[in-house]
Amino acid sequence: MASKGCVxxxxxxxYIGSHAVLALLDADWDVVVIDNLVTGFAWAVDDRATLVEANVADDDAVRAAMRDYDVVAVMHFAGSVVVPESVSDPLKYYRNNTAASRALIESAVACGVKHFIFSSTAATYGIPDVVPVREDSPKQPINPYGMSKLMTEIMLKDTAAAHPINYCALRYFNVAGADPQGRSGQSTAGATHLIKVAVEAAIGKRDGVSVFGTDFDTPDGTGVRDYIHVSDLAAAHVDALDLLIAKPDESHTLNCGYGRGYSVLEVLDAVDRVTNMKIDRRMEGRRAGDPDALVADNAAILKALPWRPKRDDLDGIVRDALGWERRLAER
Known part of the structure; x- marks a missing residue:
């Protein structure tokens, strides 16, 4: 089948970007990847895509790739993502997330790229007053990570008002799992995501899992989060791209979640079920700024896109994450 163009x-x-690459390639798009490989891995990029090793703020490299490959859209995943680090090193986050995004958006405008999909986050909401959280809920980030992403959303809104470009900002909730075909997964050393940490413990890479806080206002006292399978999330990006192309005068901001929350203990119970073993749990104090519950109201994305969750099964998410962890251990 002929290519639809280059993204x-x-x-x-x-992690998430490599799954989006797979989803785009599987949907007959050509793909050029820009990655400086500081936290990414060249081997994680599917052979069907072209990898350009560069920083997104490198105007010359980015614009050359946009022109050489006749890029029609950008999907922007590059950035720093560790919330506690953003508190201790805020300027890194404003450089890597906000300033670098500004440079990338400017390059897209300069090269006539018409569509921009942005990897945003539920951290833009901070500690929400009402759960599930809607897109029009107050944006009150409580850390520089969330603020750096919100600032990029604002830049995109202002740019789309001034230039012939439209965008979709997708606010992720807790991304987990791995490609069911085993082509990619969460590979970052020292990752802090609960399911990643738990499956590392299950295969012996960690000696247990810390549970941060048992006194939240939730049914079992541990924090509740909305976990979305990374392959479902990647599929949402492809559908969002189709929408931007079909309706070039419209931009969107959409939550990406299932609208169902699981507590830390429920997640660990799922890992125990899937592995048929008992992971050691260490009860510890709360981390600063952790909300009791963070769950998406996903009515808007279900209305705007044909996207429907296909992998919204907690045990299945854990199973895919575990399979990838075992593959990593064999690398």
Whole structure:
């Protein structure tokens, strides 16, 4: 089948970006990846894509790739994502997330790229007053990570008002799992995501899992989060791209979640079920700024896109994450 055109995927050698690359390629798009490989892995980029090793703020490299590959859209995943680090090193986050995004958006405008999909986050909401959280809920980030992403959303809104470009900002909730075909997964050393940490413990890479806080206002006292399978999330990006192309005068901001929350203990119970073993749990104090519950109201994305969750099964998410962890151990 003929290609639909070329999409630039920044951060395409990372966890979520590499899954988006797979989804785009499987949907007959050509892909050029921009990644400086500081946290990404060249081997995570599918052979069908082209990898350009560069920083997204490198105007010359980015614009050359946009022109050489006749890029029609950008999917922007590159950036720094560790919330506690953003508190201790805020300027890194404003450089890597906000300033670098500004440079990338400017390059897209300069090269006539018409569509921009942005990897945003539920951290833009901070500690929400009402759960599930809607897109029009107050945006009150409580850390520089969330603020750096919100600032990029604002830049995109202002740019789309001034230039012939439209965008979709997708606010992720807790991304987990791995490609069911085993082509990619969460590979970052020292990752802090609960399911990643738990499956590492299950295969012996960690000696247990810390549970941060048992006194939240939730049924079992541990924090509740909305976990979305990374392959479902990647599929949402492809559908969002189709929408931007079909309706070039419209832009969107959409939550990406299932609208169902699981507590930390429920997640660990799922890992125990899937592995048929008992992971050691260490009860510890709360981390600063952790909300009791963070769950998406996903009515808007279900209305705007044909996207429907296909992998919204907690045990299945854990199973895919575990399979990838075992593959990593064999690398």
């Amino acid at each position: 630039m995927v920044t951060g395409g050698a990372g």
